[in-house]
Amino acid sequence: MDKFRIRGGMPLSGELPVSGSKNAALPALAASLLTAEPVILRRVPQVRDIATMLKLLEYNGAEVERRADGSVRIEARRIVNPEAPYDIVKTMRASSLVLGPLAARAGRARVSVPGGCSIGARPINLHINGLEHLGAVVHQEHGYIEAVAERGLRGNTVHFERITVTGTEDLMMAAALAEGLTVLENAAREPEVVDLAVLLRKMGARIGGEGTSRIEIEGVKQLHGAEHEIIPDRIEAGTLLIAGVMTNSPVTVTGCVPEHLQALLVKLRQAGARVEESATAVRTEPVARLRSVDMTTEEHPGFATDLQAQFMALMTTAAGISFITENIFENRFMHVPELARMGANIRIEGRQAIVAGPSELTGAPVMCSDLRASASLVLAALVARGESVLDRVYHMDRGYERIEEKLRAAGASIERIE
Numbered sequence: 001m002d003k004f005r006i007r008g009g010m011p012l013s014g015e016l017p018v019s020g021s022k023n024a025a026l027p028a029l030a031a032s033l034l035t036a037e038p039v040i041l042r043r044v045p046q047v048r049d050i051a052t053m054l055k056l057l058e059y060n061g062a063e064v065e066r067r068a069d070g071s072v073r074i075e076a077r078r079i080v081n082p083e084a085p086y087d088i089v090k091t092m093r094a095s096s097l098v099l100g101p102l103a104a105r106a107g108r109a110r111v112s113v114p115g116g117c118s119i120g121a122r123p124i125n126l127h128i129n130g131l132e133h134l135g136a137v138v139h140q141e142h143g144y145i146e147a148v149a150e151r152g153l154r155g156n157t158v159h160f161e162r163i164t165v166t167g168t169e170d171l172m173m174a175a176a177l178a179e180g181l182t183v184l185e186n187a188a189r190e191p192e193v194v195d196l197a198v199l200l201r202k203m204g205a206r207i208g209g210e211g212t213s214r215i216e217i218e219g220v221k222q223l224h225g226a227e228h229e230i231i232p233d234r235i236e237a238g239t240l241l242i243a244g245v246m247t248n249s250p251v252t253v254t255g256c257v258p259e260h261l262q263a264l265l266v267k268l269r270q271a272g273a274r275v276e277e278s279a280t281a282v283r284t285e286p287v288a289r290l291r292s293v294d295m296t297t298e299e300h301p302g303f304a305t306d307l308q309a310q311f312m313a314l315m316t317t318a319a320g321i322s323f324i325t326e327n328i329f330e331n332r333f334m335h336v337p338e339l340a341r342m343g344a345n346i347r348i349e350g351r352q353a354i355v356a357g358p359s360e361l362t363g364a365p366v367m368c369s370d371l372r373a374s375a376s377l378v379l380a381a382l383v384a385r386g387e388s389v390l391d392r393v394y395h396m397d398r399g400y401e402r403i404e405e406k407l408r409a410a411g412a413s414i415e416r417i418e
């Protein structure tokens with residue numbers, strides 16, 4: 001199992017380039033199951049979750065070609081196995097994204113029920129409920145959800161009980177091939193949802209309202225092939241920007257969409273950071289000191305839960321008390337005990353973490369528990385005095401492309417130990 005060895009206290013400088021978005025690429029890949037023609041996706045990050053999704057598409061019967069330039073070509077002429085098996089779903093919950101496309105294209109989908117994971121229960125009841133509204137007959141047996149729609153899906157109004165990102169995406173894909181009009185109410189407004197709508201439109205789908213909480217989809221009989229470039233990863237961009245702010249370094253995060261980062265930028269400015277946006281980059285400059293600010297995670301355009309752990313790492317170095325409230329997942333504080341091992345002063349009360357800073361962090365051996373928790377430990381290690389060794393870096397590899405190379409190129413002392 002790989003580890004990261006990080007020696008803290010090295011200033012960063014220069015550029016930190018952003019890769020394509022993992023969470024936009026995953027639904028885009030699933031969407032390729034909706035057509036028999038080739039779909040070509042550019043700027044697909046080379047991370048483990050993407051490799052897992054490609055494996056799943058191959059299992060479903062698609063031909064997958066990964067190209068050296070970072071693009072992927074998928075051709076799903078026929079659906080052979082309309083199923084997401086346990087072995088794949090257990091390593092990546094986003095596998096449930098194939099439920100809608102398979103039910104719509106093959107009339108049948110069988111997906112292993114995702115169990116709990118380190119950040120919470122991760123149920124898919126809202127995906128299932130939505131598909132039932134589109135006429136699928138769904139039942140659960142032997143740990144699998146089976147959705148059957150022999151004569152195809154029919155459009156309907158689906159009101160999501162709570163906002164779900166992949167649930168919205170799953171239903172958008174199913175509705176694209178359903179007969180008649182589907183209206184998704186209380187839909188997610190994340191940039192990744194918008195990116196999927198853009199791709200589906202290129203494939204011939206009739207879809208509108210993405211980016212608002214009401215999405216309308218008029219089903220079509222068939223979709224066709226398309227080419228599409230995945231949007232930049234806003235969570236990676238935010239993580240790299242926090243790395244710059246936390247190490248108090250002049251760095252520019254390049255190839256991103258600053259508009260997608262507004263909730264973070266507001267908080268960083270409130271904390272006293274100097275951040276400047278241009279069209280496709282955000283620059284940060286050193287400041288005398290940071291002050292604590294409170295933060296609450298919300299659905300987009302609120303503060304992303306996927307940046308909560310990284311922001312908490314930052315707050316351990318700011319002066320004062322910060323109340324951090326996690327509203328999206330019930331158990332997303334696994335990084336807290338590890339940050340505490342590095343000297344952070346954090347107390348958890350229910351959905352709230354109370355961070356008292358500034359703490360002088362010191363290097364320590366720590367354990368990564370999930371993707372974003374790992375990112376917060378990397379950030380803490382970059383400023384901690386002395387050496388940290390991060391175990392179970394495979395969590396990080398699920399979603400960050402060549403993170404250690406990017407940070408090292410900007411001056412960090414970080415190496416992967418195999």
Ligand code: EPU
Pocket residue numbers: 023024026093094120121122123124125126127128162163164165166167192305306328329330371372399
């Ligand atoms: N929920 C339900 N029932 C459902 C679906 C969701 O109760 O059927 C609940 C969840 O338990 C959670 C809340 O609704 O409490 C929101 O979950 P959502 O469905 O929006 O999460 P997701 O679609 O499974 C995506 C991202 C996550 C990100 C969340 C929230 C992908 C592949 N994953 O997950 O990304 O945290 O939205 O923004 O897009 C990550 O990249 O580290 C990551 C976990």
